[in-house]
Each structure stands twice: as structure tokens, then as C-alpha cells.
Amino acid sequence: MVTQIISTMETQVSNGPSGTSLPNGPVISTNGSTDDSKTNLIVNYLPQNMTQEEFKSLFGSIGEIESCKLVRDKITGGLSLSPGQSLGYGFVNYVDPNDADKAINTLNGLKLQTKTIKVSYARPSSASIRDANLYVSGLPKTMNQKDMEQLFSQYGRIITSRILVDQVTAGISRGVGFIRFDKRNEAEEAIKGLNGQKPLGAAEPITVKFANNPSQKTGQALLTQLYQTAARRYTGPLHHQTQRFSMIPSLGKGPDPNNSSKPILDNLLNASYGVKSSPTLFPRFSPITIDSMTSLAGVNLTGPTGAGWCIFVYNLSPEADESVLWQLFGPFGAVTNVKVIRDFTTNKCKGFGFVTMTNYDEAAMAIASLNGYRLGDRVLQVSFKTSKQHKA
């Protein structure tokens, strides 16, 4: 049975900010420490391959960041070659509480590759909320998330819950789930009360125990997970050289314009690939090769000069902002930077912007899909950014 890898990833959770809302500025408590409950956010369900830099770039587009951290695995990080595998969540602390609020409003629910990110206020860090996540197995297949919450809610406040579903049969329960309580002692009580018990009408007893903390995984489990994550990245379509470039002349064909009344993000998600190329496994073409080919075609591309592939987006509305570009391009792969060009005096978008993507394949896919895409009452024109200086 194939199951969703995402479902096994542990994520951290949050509540709303504690206390009443206040105007701007950091709040200094009586003991001298700063209260960051209105500026500090937790971000869950980040794409596995998102880097600290991409994370900072995305949230930095909202406002000034006091600090941010993509949480990574200690064990793989300890192997010193890599920074450690992303655990799929992170924290962002803004300088201004208004920016934290804005980040929640504009970035919560943003689709990036195969994930839908969650942005919410972080609960203050405290020992009592740690290790409060439970793993439940043997659940009746008919039991849904709400039923499970009902069963567990007598023991405390539930922060999140989920039931794992089989991927190929589209949503049949695996009889396995997770329940996170607000406090560890609530989780302990739930184990005492429910482990080995039969839910009403169930044939078999359920097992309730503390969930594995991802940072406590064995080296073997981590290697397995790394392998699975890597394998998923490379299962997308590969194109040999001529196929790659034949994609460019076909740019006029974006998503069906007649279908543009559908929610944009739904269309994008269906069109997107979770493909990420590896320089080691699939060496990409050198900028020299690309330049010589595109010069023949009378087009100059800005190559992957360090940062990545720069994409020009034309026909944005005057109201467009960075989050629009993240939403449009994020589903196609790693985006390192977005920029809406504004008139300095009016602060309105001048009708165009730029997006930088790390990988050629993902950038080409984004262009092929988004060029000609109808955004509101406008039809976008999307292409690689041209080089003005050396244009023929």
C-alpha cells in the first residue's frame, strides 16, 4: 500500500496569541523579557526541499523579520555535510505585530509545490506542551477525524488531529492517526484511559501511545525517509535537451482560458509537478550551451547566474503584490525571490514583476503553464527575463 509521506511527518502546532491585542511595538513584560506572542509565527507543512533562504525570502516579503528559523533535523545535520533535513516547519518572528497578522492573512493556505502551508501564531515555548502528541492505531476504518477527536476530547484540549489515509484508494482510512494535546499530561491521561480499549461498536481495541518525535528517529529511519523523499523528487518527467527547448515555443498554451473561472490555485495544483532536479543525478546544461542555442533563436536568456532563473511576468494589476507571485509560481518548484515593480510615488505595481526559480525544469514548467494564464480580467505574459544590454 502506498501512503502519504506527508502524513508521517510530525509538525508543530499553535494557538492564537495569548492576551488581548495591542497596538504596535514589542511588548515588554514585567520580568524584562519580550513578549513575542503577537509577532512570533509558526509555519507548518513547508515543502521538504525549501531552504532557510527561501523561507526567509517568502516571509521577509511581508515585513521586517526579527528572526526566523527553518527547523531542521539534528541527526542529519550532525553529519556535518548538510544543514540537516528540514522537518517541514519553522518560526518567523516579526518586528511589527501588524506584519505577523498580515503574514497569516496572506500566506496561510499558500500552496507551494505539493504542500499547503499553515501560518499561525506560535504558542509560547514551554516544557508542558512538549511531547504531547499521540499515535493511535487499530481505529475502525469507519472512524473519521471528528469521531476520533470526540473520543479523545474528554482528556484535554486537542490542538491538531489527523487520520492517515491510503493514497491510491483516495481517502480510505488506514486506521491510524495522530492526536496532539495542548499539554503532555493530558496526553498521558488519554493513554491511560484509551489504550487497549474498544471504541463504542468497534471489534478491536485501539492502541494509544506517544508518537515518535522526529528528532528522536533512528539513523536508519532517517535514511529511509531521506531516500523516500529523494525518490519522489525524481519520478517526474525528464526531457532530453531538444524536448526541453521545444517547450519554449509552445508557451502560448497555458491553462484553458475557458476554465479560468475555477479557483486559480486549484488549477495550479493540478498543473504542477513536485520535480526537483539534482545536479548530481541529472547534470543540467551549462549556461554556455543555453546561451549559444538561444542566441541562434534571437533570444537572450539570463542564465542561472548564481541565484537561479529569472522570469519576467507582465500584465499584473496595479494592486498586485508579492504574495500573488508566490501563489502563482510556488506550486511549480523552488522559488528564491519574487519582486513586484512599483512606481515609487504611487506605490502601485507598474504592471510587471520578476520571479527567480532555482531549477530550469521547474521554471520552464511554470512559464509553460502560466504564460497566457488569466488572472482576474488580465492575461499574463510570462517568459524568461531577457538581457537588455546584449539584445540583437
Added chain:
DNA sequence: TGCGATT
């Protein structure tokens, strides 16, 4: 029909 750089 328009390709930044107020970091």
C-alpha cells in the same frame, strides 16, 4: 509590447 535594483 511593457524586462528592476528605495536594500
